[in-house]
Amino acid sequence: MALRILLADPNEEWIDSAKKYLEEQLYQVDVVGNGKDAQLALYNAKFFAVVLNMEIKDHSGPQVLRFLKTNHPSQNVVAIYKPMTEEEKSLSDEIIDEETLKKSGATEVLELPFEMSALHDCLEGHQSLGDMMQALDKSEGQREEEEVKSEDEEYTSVKIDEFYTSKAVLFDVYIKLGTGRYLKILHAGDQFSKERIDKYKNEKKVEHLFFHVRDRRKYIQYTNFLADKLINTKGIGTDKKLSMLKNASEKFLEESFQEGMKPQIMEQGKQVAENVYNLIEKDENLFKALRDWQDFDPNAYTHAYLTTVFAAAIIKRFEWQSKTTIEAAAMACLFHDVGMTKLPKELLEKKEADFTDEDWVEFKKHPELGAKMFEGNRNVGQSVQQIILQHHEYYDGSGFPYGKRGSKILTLSNIVCCADDFAECIVETGEKPVDALKIFLKRSEQMKRYNSRIVECLIKSFVDPEKIIKENALPSNSRVLANKKAS
Numbered sequence: 001m002a003l004r005i006l007l008a009d010p011n012e013e014w015i016d017s018a019k020k021y022l023e024e025q026l027y028q029v030d031v032v033g034n035g036k037d038a039q040l041a042l043y044n045a046k047f048f049a050v051v052l053n054m055e056i057k058d059h060s061g062p063q064v065l066r067f068l069k070t071n072h073p074s075q076n077v078v079a080i081y082k083p084m085t086e087e088e089k090s091l092s093d094e095i096i097d098e099e100t101l102k103k104s105g106a107t108e109v110l111e112l113p114f115e116m117s118a119l120h121d122c123l124e125g126h127q128s129l130g131d132m133m134q135a136l137d138k139s140e141g142q143r144e145e146e147e148v149k150s151e152d153e154e155y156t157s158v159k160i161d162e163f164y165t166s167k168a169v170l171f172d173v174y175i176k177l178g179t180g181r182y183l184k185i186l187h188a189g190d191q192f193s194k195e196r197i198d199k200y201k202n203e204k205k206v207e208h209l210f211f212h213v214r215d216r217r218k219y220i221q222y223t224n225f226l227a228d229k230l231i232n233t234k235g236i237g238t239d240k241k242l243s244m245l246k247n248a249s250e251k252f253l254e255e256s257f258q259e260g261m262k263p264q265i266m267e268q269g270k271q272v273a274e275n276v277y278n279l280i281e282k283d284e285n286l287f288k289a290l291r292d293w294q295d296f297d298p299n300a301y302t303h304a305y306l307t308t309v310f311a312a313a314i315i316k317r318f319e320w321q322s323k324t325t326i327e328a329a330a331m332a333c334l335f336h337d338v339g340m341t342k343l344p345k346e347l348l349e350k351k352e353a354d355f356t357d358e359d360w361v362e363f364k365k366h367p368e369l370g371a372k373m374f375e376g377n378r379n380v381g382q383s384v385q386q387i388i389l390q391h392h393e394y395y396d397g398s399g400f401p402y403g404k405r406g407s408k409i410l411t412l413s414n415i416v417c418c419a420d421d422f423a424e425c426i427v428e429t430g431e432k433p434v435d436a437l438k439i440f441l442k443r444s445e446q447m448k449r450y451n452s453r454i455v456e457c458l459i460k461s462f463v464d465p466e467k468i469i470k471e472n473a474l475p476s477n478s479r480v481l482a483n484k485k486a487s
């Protein structure tokens with residue numbers, strides 16, 4: 001059953017084209033041209049979302065919005081408005097801008113003119129898993145496989161063993177036959193068929209499944225939902241949970257890097273961060289899993305996830321840790337190197353060993369560039385920006401961009417810095433984390449970058465918590481850690 005949308009707009013031409021567009025996206029669309037009819041429609045039917053042009057008359061836009069806030073407070077409302085000129089503002093007794101509309105109950109606000117795809121984004125972003133299920137055109141069994149030709153950039157992949165799906169498949173799933181050639185092996189709405197997947201895995205040695213990038217958000221949402229459920233389930237291995245979160249976080253980063261940091265996407269990021277936090281907080285066997293876990297086929301996003309996991313594991317050992325602290329750190333970890341995307345391509349393709357002096361100057365700009373990208377982003381707190389800005393400041397003052405030292409550096413930034421370097425060490429050495437730790441600790445020059453308490457917490461995350469004797473006195477930073485054994 002399709003999700004139902006109410007379009008309330010005085011412009012007939014626009015409303016016709018919007019209706020057509022949304023129906024193509026499989027929504028069921030009702031249209032009204034005035035405010036009275038909009039309220040009447042809301043009396044008679046339930047809608048997934050109301051798209052309301054504030055210029056509507058005969059019960060004005062603000063009136064309808066007030067009606068919705070009072071009578072349907074949980075209704076998704078996309079408010080469309082034309083920005084007022086200064087003169088209009090001075091003449092009007094009701095100011096209409098993004099802030100007032102959100103205060104009056106709009107879930108999303110679109111400023112005219114906008115692309116139809118922006119409206120689609122707003123609507124998709126508010127679909128809960130239940131909504132997605134409801135919108136599926138479900139079929140009893142599985143439909144025939146079907147070959148399609150399209151651009152490779154339109155698809156994204158996951159490892160066949162790490163593909164999680166609901167019973168009714170949420171979106172089309174493909175295998176790749178060759179450049180620009182795909183075979184749809186499951187249709188959205190089909191009953192999931194493990195046999196079909198296994199056939200490709202075992203008989204045809206298929207390693208990856210593909211889906212359309214426009215469905216990536218659904219995949220992230222589903223994986224997040226599943227991870228949240230499974231984190232508290234005993235009998236499922238910690239390594240499996242870590243892999244699932246890795247999947248969600250990688251697809252989330254891919255989505256936000258390619259589609260931009262849109263509010264709906266950031267919400268998913270918070271969910272990823274919360275799941276990482278919950279797993280690390282609750283899992284009693286985490287230390288065992290961290291020792292052996294080896295799932296690092298290095299891709300652009302693995303590094304960010306590893307950094308997140310180890311930073312969260314370090315923070316867990318601090319007394320002052322709180323949910324908000326870890327979440328801010330987890331978000332900052334996921335995005336700590338986002339500023340790199342603003343650096344010249346040639347630089348990113350080079351190895352650090354080949355950097356010229358000018359390259360280093362450029363490279364050292366990435367913390368500031370990254371922090372800037374979050375400026376004014378209301379979905380991400382200021383602490384996230386600060387952590388990103390300082391993630392290369394070193395405890396001994398030799399870091400960048402400001403060369404801050406010791407307590408002048410945010411502890412969370414120093415934690416991210418340590419986790420970042422450790423994650424790098426794991427990927428670079430290709431060792432299991434516990435073996436990489438031994439190598440990492442021997443890098444005595446590097447050890448000067450972090451408060452020794454942080455290194456100690458990193459070590460402790462590999463140790464059975466029952467074997468850790470609670471120490472009251474904190475070690476001083478002068479303590480030599482380079483020879484410390486990992487276990």
Ligand SMILES: [Fe+2]
Nearest residue numbers: 336337391392
């Ligand atoms: Fe960095």
Ligand SMILES: [Fe+2]
Nearest residue numbers: 303336337420
């Ligand atoms: Fe990094």
